[in-house]
Amino acid sequence: MKNDAFNQFKGSKDYVTSEALRNAVNIAIALGRPLLIRGEPGTGKTMLAHSIAKDLKKRLIVWNIKSTTKAQEGLYVYDTVQRLNDSRFGDKDIADIKQYIKLGKLGQAFSSTEQVILLIDEVDKADIEFPNDLLNELDDMSFFIPETGETVTAKNRPITIITSNAEKELPDAFLRRCVFHYIEFPAPELMTQIVAVHFPNLKDGLLREAMKTFYALRDIEEFRKKPSTSELVDWIKVLLASETSNDNIAKTVPFAGALLKKEVDYDYFLSNYMVKQDESYVLKKQF
Amino acid sequence: MFTGFFYALKKSKVPISITEWMTFMEALARGYIHNLDEFYYVGRSLLVKSEVYFDHYDVAFQEYFKGVESMTEITEQVMKWLNSPLTQRAVDQDLPFGYTAETLEDLITALEKRLREQDSPHDGGNYWVGRGGRSPFGFGGEHPAAIRIGGDGGNRTAVQIAGDRLYRNYRSDLTLDVRQIKMALKKLRQLKHIGLEDELDLDKTIDATARNVGDLELVWRRERKNAVKLLLLMDTGGSMEPYAHLCSLLFTAANTSTHFKDFQYYYFHNCIYDDVFKNMETRDEVSTDHLLQILTPDYKVVIVGDANMAPWELMERNGSINRYQKNKTPGIVWLERFERHFTHIVWLNPEEQGQWWRAPTLYAIKKMFPMYPLTLDGLGQAVKKLIVKK
Numbered sequence: 001m002k003n004d005a006f007n008q009f010k011g012s013k014d015y016v017t018s019e020a021l022r023n024a025v026n027i028a029i030a031l032g033r034p035l036l037i038r039g040e041p042g043t044g045k046t047m048l049a050h051s052i053a054k055d056l057k058k059r060l061i062v063w064n065i066k067s068t069t070k071a072q073e074g075l076y077v078y079d080t081v082q083r084l085n086d087s088r089f090g091d092k093d094i095a096d097i098k099q100y101i102k103l104g105k106l107g108q109a110f111s112s113t114e115q116v117i118l119l120i121d122e123v124d125k126a127d128i129e130f131p132n133d134l135l136n137e138l139d140d141m142s143f144f145i146p147e148t149g150e151t152v153t154a155k156n157r158p159i160t161i162i163t164s165n166a167e168k169e170l171p172d173a174f175l176r177r178c179v180f181h182y183i184e185f186p187a188p189e190l191m192t193q194i195v196a197v198h199f200p201n202l203k204d205g206l207l208r209e210a211m212k213t214f215y216a217l218r219d220i221e222e223f224r225k226k227p228s229t230s231e232l233v234d235w236i237k238v239l240l241a242s243e244t245s246n247d248n249i250a251k252t253v254p255f256a257g258a259l260l261k262k263e264v265d266y267d268y269f270l271s272n273y274m275v276k277q278d279e280s281y282v283l284k285k286q287f
Numbered sequence: 288m289f290t291g292f293f294y295a296l297k298k299s300k301v302p303i304s305i306t307e308w309m310t311f312m313e314a315l316a317r318g319y320i321h322n323l324d325e326f327y328y329v330g331r332s333l334l335v336k337s338e339v340y341f342d343h344y345d346v347a348f349q350e351y352f353k354g355v356e357s358m359t360e361i362t363e364q365v366m367k368w369l370n371s372p373l374t375q376r377a378v379d380q381d382l383p384f385g386y387t388a389e390t391l392e393d394l395i396t397a398l399e400k401r402l403r404e405q406d407s408p409h410d411g412g413n414y415w416v417g418r419g420g421r422s423p424f425g426f427g428g429e430h431p432a433a434i435r436i437g438g439d440g441g442n443r444t445a446v447q448i449a450g451d452r453l454y455r456n457y458r459s460d461l462t463l464d465v466r467q468i469k470m471a472l473k474k475l476r477q478l479k480h481i482g483l484e485d486e487l488d489l490d491k492t493i494d495a496t497a498r499n500v501g502d503l504e505l506v507w508r509r510e511r512k513n514a515v516k517l518l519l520l521m522d523t524g525g526s527m528e529p530y531a532h533l534c535s536l537l538f539t540a541a542n543t544s545t546h547f548k549d550f551q552y553y554y555f556h557n558c559i560y561d562d563v564f565k566n567m568e569t570r571d572e573v574s575t576d577h578l579l580q581i582l583t584p585d586y587k588v589v590i591v592g593d594a595n596m597a598p599w600e601l602m603e604r605n606g607s608i609n610r611y612q613k614n615k616t617p618g619i620v621w622l623e624r625f626e627r628h629f630t631h632i633v634w635l636n637p638e639e640q641g642q643w644w645r646a647p648t649l650y651a652i653k654k655m656f657p658m659y660p661l662t663l664d665g666l667g668q669a670v671k672k673l674i675v676k677k
Binding site: 020021024026027028030031032038070080081084085087088132137172176177178179180181182224 | 302304306307310312314317319324325328329332333335336337338341489493494501503539673
């Protein structure tokens, strides 16, 4: 049976996907499980949720996780201090607890009347226990508010996308419930497509030289932070604006600072790969 | 359904639970999977939860589905490439030092043998047919007279993708990078309430306010912070040279990890004697006695070294390999002093664990300190050891 519930996501115009990623997204949607996306910084983890929202024409709710974020905040916050304050100075009816319950992002996603996309961005930034605290809520897609005796249940299970930079390891129990996908660093063919999305009218010569230099730089193991997709896109932007000739790109690696964001990397590159020639730097050896 | 695949995954050490397997079965039962490629991708995203195990998955997938697409197809491809003039020329070229000049026949025989062997699951190395490395078979490698298999080409099937084993570099038992080490070190933490009282303790505030007959009374508390102090001692002896890069990764990770309360590092040459060095090149030395006095016993100590030296370097006075460093006390006594002074101490050995027996002094040292290989797994175990009470 060819299932219409499956194969919903086909990628959007401005976001290039691989077959593996499309499969992962579709299986996550079909099974109603959260999709956990991991990968190097700058491989478009966050962009994926935006792309799905665009492709499926659904509302996107973003929950940005910080190191201080608590799981409870995603469900609801009971503003006790406000109520305490109102009890002394306010003229509100403090017996009505409902007005002090504020739904968090997860709560909003559950209570929405239509299906939404919920992006929990950079889940690994929070405390190590954070994902465990959300297990039940993500499983049942419902939670109970003891203060009011209400249960918030998702009318339509939100499509949940969770991104992680793998800064912390996530708990096993949490992983078991997720669909997992690792966004690899794009191979040159895929990268060409990605660049084409950003610069539809790019000349072949410039692209070829830029890509060659870019992947050569990525091969240098000593760098603390290797240049990624977003750096390449920035770099091409600069190259276009400066109207650098194609020969020069491979020879002098102009504006290398756009690719190498760490000072140590930049210094390392200058001292080991470049030589000074008439006031400017050129590559010792062509890549 | 496909229960054999479950056990193939188990066998190649993919950490997989029944829950995940049932989810996968659900996907199959609902008809979401139409072909082997989708089986591969969907299976992977449901059953494998870390890129570290992608390679294990590939190995299991290959083993379980090896009958579906036979190897002969590749062998034919190989023969085609072998007959092309380009490969022949490569064999004729002068070979750099270290590579043997196999004849074409030798290569084919060896390749056939290797392809047969590669049907079974195995752990990594530079030996197998694959991408990169120094094996004479595969794609993108360094061997100048290598046989190229795969690489560019049109659509590849799942079995071929699994066969590529692109994820070998993600295996945690093989490689380490700064980020991975940092992650391992992050587990090294003991949270304690320290610093200024600037966090509102809501429960106590409510309690105090209630006791105060409703008059608001705020209670503050200290934030919880990591109290771990780390001391890193690194061997820079000649036999450590091959691991210099690995050690510098560990150092970078420890040095840039911001979550330690204090981080100190010193170098030594083969064994710890009367002095350790802040900088090996400039011989900026610190008396080891002084070090033991100023550092409190609660420092977590990590010693990195191959524990491989001549027996007298460990056991005798003036045993130090450096002439200028006449040690009055044998190295082993210094090591014992460390062991007695600090409550938590581990030894990381970059040498491959299979080679440990070669070092004559290793077992004397291993008796004193818990020793782990300097791999991600070893580091994980070491960190665990550093956290638990002795």
